Amino acid sequence: MSRAMYCTGDTLITMGHQVDYIFGEYWQLRASVIPKRFTVPLQIPELIYSLAQKGKQYDVVEIHEPLAAPYCFNRKINQNLPPVVLFSHGLEKRNQLAELAYRRQKCLPVSLSLRFLRLTVLQAMYGLQNCDHVICLNSEDNGYLQQIGVDKNRITQVNNGVESQFLLAGEILAPASLSRSGILFLGSWVLRKGTLDLVPAISQVMQHHPSLQFTIAGCGFDADTVLADFAEDIRSRIQIIPKISNNEELIEIYRQHSILVLPSYFEGQPLTMFEAAAMGLAIVTTNICGMADFIENGINGITVSVGDVESLTQSLDHLVENQTLARSLGEAARQKVQAYTWESAGEKIAKAYEKAIQSNKKHLSSKLGLTH
Template identity: 30%
Template sequence: MKLTILHVADIKLDPFSGMGRIAYFWKKAFEEAGHEFIHLGKEEVKTNHPSQFPKQAYKLFRLKYAAKKPDVILAHEPVSGIFIGKNIPVALFSHGIEQREWNLRNKVYKQFHDPVSFKSKILFPVWRLVNCNKGLKKANLLLLSNKEDQTYAIQKYNRKCNDIVIFRNGVKEDFLANCITKEKTGECVIGFAATWIKRKGTGLITKVAKKLADQDINVKWLLFGTVFPKEDILKEFPTELHSKIDIVSTFNEYEEKSLYEKCDIFILPSFFEGQSLALLQGMASGLCCITSDNCAQLDLIQHRINGLLFKTGDFEDLSDQIELAINNPKFRNKLGENARESVIDRKWNVVSKEVVRQIEQIA
């Protein structure tokens, strides 16, 4: 039976971005299964601020699609609440439960983040989290990205296990093709791929870089996809380290794989994630991946088997794990080989079909 799926998220479908990449491959899988996939996103819903998106998206839905009545609304967490109670099944997808991240940022990991302004403390829960929480409580299906979020949804929103699916993100096929184990000697290149923001653990990176340099451990740093300009990021590092740091603020789809190939170690020191595409690509590239022990990193990485975990927020532990990888090249390579093997079944066409099957069950 052909279904009409209404996908609502404040993003652009784009095979070369983060959330946009996930949605792009979902769309492709739904259409290959014979379904209609309608996307309401950044290009379709014009707003001046993200707070306006849910109401404007619902208004456009009422204007153009309510009469047709889609079979399922596949809604990103922050827009999900406004579509509840419309007599259409709602599947909420989350790339990290936002209420959980907000609580962690303001309590457990408060010391690692910039202070939240009084205005944001008041307004953000109103314009963002109210919709999230309504959807998480009442959506027919929750598509979550890691087991920590699953546990949180069960405990906070009284959801049943049968209402929750942990979906898998994918890896581009060229990352899985012809991966050659590194036999490099000399200085290690440590890679980091993310926007340069504190949630991603950038403060830990600057501390670790200084500590390794003080110990005369010879490494280079490759920071890519940082968005912010090179000169702004370098200000956070001691001047004497600047020659050891390569920064690629943006890159195109043809450069992505080659950036990973330049690395020997990949780090993800984030305080909060959904299910990191950057980590999956590091694993698919056969790199020794060192990650913080939270969110989907715990689902993907088994310590000392297919990567290394460090205690979230502990730069000394992160430094120790990096030193372990640097000083043991054979062990490092073995971890990379195991990492690649553990994601070999995550081609986008495989994992996206899994999502299609889950949505078909609630239509």
């Protein structure tokens, strides 16, 4: 998420705007026994007040969806606070519903907080209803926002972009794609990323193909922890890379593989998908969220239903056996992703900011009894 914020921020700066990241150099948390995830939302309004007193005035404030409620509440009290744009990288309520459905599908335990009450969801829902504008990343989120009563004129759907480094590396690599093989999973080793389905699927494919290599990168856990989920007879062919430090390292990882697997039950719009597409990998993912907006099944990738281990296994097995098809899907994805630039994303975000500013001006004018 932070990478996306910096990439769009760079674009906005190029367009002539001034952008500050309050989670960076300005952020100073007070000592508290309360977990930071709960104190941060409460401190955002105070931080904006403090910066204003120091002469730092903002035209608009962008806040991540689960953190926006206290700021939106404070704006009702003090309308001199800048208008707020709520940015959702995957709606909290939809994430809750997706996890609940997935756990029931897999007969996993369901906590009371998941079923009835989740503080981040309550904060997010309040923010969505009371912010000046909402930015979301996929058409399913857009539709849900309208379903819960958010005016479509207060919604901007933005696509994530891909950095030029990946596009250039993919262009150079395309003629040599015959030399690539192996399957890559790139992401945190958590339930939401589909690890429960990935383990049996990839295990079966690796049993079918004794020379197949599989990489789990950026997982956030050490090798022993992740490998414990797999049978001993295939562990030697699984490479674990807990952390990735820079784009050069990431590009080298993509370069070594022909297939990306992303079986998440919920996402916003994963950067991994666009980067893999830029590098010409064939993508196997679920038919939901931002993946469904980009992947056309059988044309520039393969999609399967959430939790469908059999289809996931068959799709991966088919691509391993048919590298010509894998290259064809990868090349189609590489061509399509050329249009997904951070410049385009930044322009849409700037327009969303302007809509929030103009909406706030109209609201203040009406409160003062002024006419335009």
